Amino acid sequence: MTTAAIIVAAGRGTRAGGDVPKQWQVIAGQTVVEHTLDRFAAHPHVDDIVLVVAAEDLDFVDALGLEARATIAHGGSTRAASVLSGLARTNADYVLIHDAARCAVPADVIDRVIDALQTHDGAAPALAVTDALWTGAQGLVSGVRDRTGLFRAQTPQGFHRTAILAAHGACAQDAADDVEIARSAGLDVAIVGGDERNLKITTPGDFARAAHHLEVPMDIRTGNGFDVHRFGPGDHVVLCGVKVPYERGLQGHSDADVGMHTVTDAIYGALARGDIGQHFPPSDPQWKGAASYIFLEHACQMARDMGFTLTHVDCTLICEFPKIGPVAAAMRAEMARIMQLDVDRVSVKATTSERLGFTGRGEGIAALATVTLVKS
Ligand SMILES: Nc1ccn([C@@H]2O[C@H](COP(=O)(O)OP(=O)(O)OP(=O)(O)O)[C@@H](O)[C@H]2O)c(=O)n1
Ligand SMILES: C[C@](O)(CO)[C@H](O)COP(=O)(O)O
Numbered sequence: 309m310t311t312a313a314i315i316v317a318a319g320r321g322t323r324a325g326g327d328v329p330k331q332w333q334v335i336a337g338q339t340v341v342e343h344t345l346d347r348f349a350a351h352p353h354v355d356d357i358v359l360v361v362a363a364e365d366l367d368f369v370d371a372l373g374l375e376a377r378a379t380i381a382h383g384g385s386t387r388a389a390s391v392l393s394g395l396a397r398t399n400a401d402y403v404l405i406h407d408a409a410r411c412a413v414p415a416d417v418i419d420r421v422i423d424a425l426q427t428h429d430g431a432a433p434a435l436a437v438t439d440a441l442w443t444g445a446q447g448l449v450s451g452v453r454d455r456t457g458l459f460r461a462q463t464p465q466g467f468h469r470t471a472i473l474a475a476h477g478a479c480a481q482d483a484a485d486d487v488e489i490a491r492s493a494g495l496d497v498a499i500v501g502g503d504e505r506n507l508k509i510t511t512p513g514d515f516a517r518a519a520h521h522l523e524v525p526m527d528i529r530t531g532n533g534f535d536v537h538r539f540g541p542g543d544h545v546v547l548c549g550v551k552v553p554y555e556r557g558l559q560g561h562s563d564a565d566v567g568m569h570t571v572t573d574a575i576y577g578a579l580a581r582g583d584i585g586q587h588f589p590p591s592d593p594q595w596k597g598a599a600s601y602i603f604l605e606h607a608c609q610m611a612r613d614m615g616f617t618l619t620h621v622d623c624t625l626i627c628e629f630p631k632i633g634p635v636a637a638a639m640r641a642e643m644a645r646i647m648q649l650d651v652d653r654v655s656v657k658a659t660t661s662e663r664l665g666f667t668g669r670g671e672g673i674a675a676l677a678t679v680t681l682v683k684s
Contacts, residue, residue: 309401309402310355310356310399310400310401310402311353311354311355311356311400311401311402311403311404311422312354312355312356312357312358312398312400312402312403312404312469313348313351313354313356313357313358313403313404313406313464314358314360314391314394314395314398314403314404314405314406315341315344315345315348315357315358315359315360315378315394315406315407315408316360316383316387316390316391316394316405316406316407316408317331317341317344317359317360317361317365317383317408317409318360318361318362318365318382318383318384318390319331319362319383319387319390319409320362321409321509323510323511324409324509324510324511324512324514324515325512326512328368329362329365330409330509330515331344331408331409332365332368333515335411335515335516335518335519335522336519336522339368339372340408340409340411340509340518341359341368341372341374341408341411342372342374343411343412343522344406344408344409344410344411344413345357345359345374345377345378347411347412347413347415347418348404348406348418349377350415351415351418353418353419353422354404354418355400356379356398356400357377357378357379358378358379358380358381358394358397358398359374359377359378359379359380359381359394359408360381360382360383360390360391360393360394361380361381361382361383362382362383363382363383366380379397379398381393381394381396381397386482387482387483387485388476388479388482388483388486388489389482391405391476391486392476395469395472395473395476398469399469400469401468401469402422402425402466402467402468402469403466403467403469403472404418404421404422404464404465404466405463405464405465405466405467405472405486406463406464406465407463407508409508409509409510410462410463410506410507410508410509411509411518411522412505412506412507412518412521412522413463413464413503413505413506414503414505414506416503417433417462417464417500417501417502417503417506418464420433420500420501421433421464421465421466421500422466423500424466424498424500425466425467425468427498428496428497428498429467429468429471429490429495429496429497430465430466430467430468430471430472430486430487430490430495430496430497430498431465431466431467431497431498431499431500432461432462432463432464432465432466432485432486432487432497432498432499432500433462433463433464433499433500433501433502433503433506434459434460434461434462434499434500434502435459435460435462435501435502435503435504436458436459436460437455437458437459437460438455439455440452440455441453441454441455441458459499460502461484461485461487462502462503462506462508463485463506463508465485465486465487465490465497467486467490467495471490471493471495472486472489472490472495474493475489475490475492475493475495476489478492478493479492479493505521507521526682526683526684527616527682527683527684528680528681528682529578529579529616529680529681529682530578530678530679530680530681531573531574531575531576531577531578531579531678531679531681532574532577532676532677532678533569533570533571533572533573533574533575533577533675533676533677533678533679534570534573534674534675534676534677535566535569535570535573535674535675536566536666536672536673536674536675537558537559537560537564537566537569537672537673538558538559538671538672539556539557539558539559539670539671539672539673540556540557540558540559541556541557542554542556542557542558543555543556543557544557545557545558545564545630545673546558546563546564546565546600547565547566547567547568547625547632547635547639547673548565548567548568548571548623548625548639548640548642548643548656549565549568549600549601549639549642549643549646550635550638550639550642552630552635553630554629554630558672558673561590561595561596561597562588562595562596562597562598562599562600562603563597563598563599563600565600566625566673566674566675567623567625567639567643567656567675567677568600568601568603568604568643569584569600569603569675570623570675570676570677571604571621571623571643571647571677571679572584572600572603572604572606572607573677574621574677574678574679575604575607575608575610575611575618575679575681576607576610578611578616578679578680578681579607579610579611579614579616579681581610584603584607587603587606587607588602588603588606601646604643604646604647605646608646608647608648611681614683615683616681616682616683617681617682617683618647618649618679618680618681619653619680619681619682620653620654620679620680621643621647621649621653621654621655621677621678621679621680622655622657622677622678622679623643623655623656623657623675623676623677624657624658624659624675624676624677625656625657625658625659625673625674625675626658626659626660626661626667626673626674626675626676627658627660627667627670627673627674628660628661628663628667628668628670629670631658632656632657632658633658636656636657636658639656640654640655640656643656
């Protein structure tokens with residue numbers, strides 16, 4: 309059995325307000341329609357998607373490249389007409405008719421509708437009314453109604469395609485939803501569990517409520533860096549942006565700031581965007597003697613451009629001399645300034661290698677770094 313989602317998005321959204329109809333407004337990083345498409349595209353039992361849009365909204369479809377994500381159908385002046393237009397564009401066995409404006413529909417609601425279609429002509433999610441129900445007039449409560457057996461209807465409303473197509477054909481007037489049309493044709497429609505997150509954006513306040521339910525997956529990345537520079541003639545070294553007097557200097561094409569290079573490489577690593585040599589080739593004369601903050605600022609800007617926030621940096625310098633302890637606070641402050649980070653998110657520490665190896669013999673300085681980047 310095949311299943312198609314028919315997402316109706318041809319309304320004008322008059323109650324929601326805004327410069328464009330609600331389904332084309334952006335919440336949580338993308339348009340309402342794109343969130344809704346994501347939900348159905350990610351569902352393992354949905355084989356096909358038909359998106360029904362108003363003819364005057366085709367520019368949005370083009371701009372967002374939605375033809376690549378769904379079959380596009382043209383909507384009508386009523387919701388029922390839009391549904392009928394969508395039904396004409398699929399041959400699937402089951403159809404799930406869904407409001408584009410319910411953009412946070414959870415996958416298990418879709419599951420329950422599809423499951424119930426194995427034993428019913430139709431199935432739709434709903435929530436039992438739990439609040440007391442009153443009638444009112446002139447600002448006063450005029451009566452109480454029994455809430456027993458009352459439900460708040462949601463979508464997707466699922467049906468055997470041929471059955472709902474025939475029901476629409478036989479229904480002369482508009483209806484609130486497809487369940488009403490199905491029932492007027494005598495189809496049995498099962499009620500399955502709905503979900504409060506499956507709200508329909510209807511009024512302006514609903515945008516923030518829906519955005520709250522859209523789970524934007526957090527992307528957390530760590531990157532590591534390692535670098536070595538050899539000692540040579542000189543009277544100071546530059547480490548993590550701080551000039552430290554010493555009897556020798558570090559050799560390198562740039563200012564040889566081994567700490568800053570290591571952190572820069574760690575950021576490129578977390579972004580999977582190569583390394584410092586790739587962005588600033590040693591063969592390029594313009595970087596001869598360059599201050600290394602240029603490299604670090606480039607990596608930080610690249611992270612921002614890719615939507616990441618740098619949240620933490622830990623850099624370890626490995627050397628016997630010069631002693632790092634007295635200048636570590638200045639190094640943290642300078643690194644934090646360049647990276648636009650709070651200083652309590654920047655660690656610079658040092659260790660010796662117990663006089664072992666090239667760092668132990670005082671031939672050079674090595675540095676290690678770990679950084680954390682977050683996109684949410
Ligand atoms: N002629 C129509 C009317 C509505 N819809 C769609 O049906 C869903 C539910 O309708 P509703 O929330 O009432 O949307 P609008 O008609 O756009 O809202 P309003 O009544 O505030 O103008 C929405 O996704 C809407 O885009 C549609 O495809 N075609
Ligand atoms: C289909 C529906 O979402 C069920 O709750 C609803 O009927 C759509 O539109 P309405 O105009 O807000 O009733």
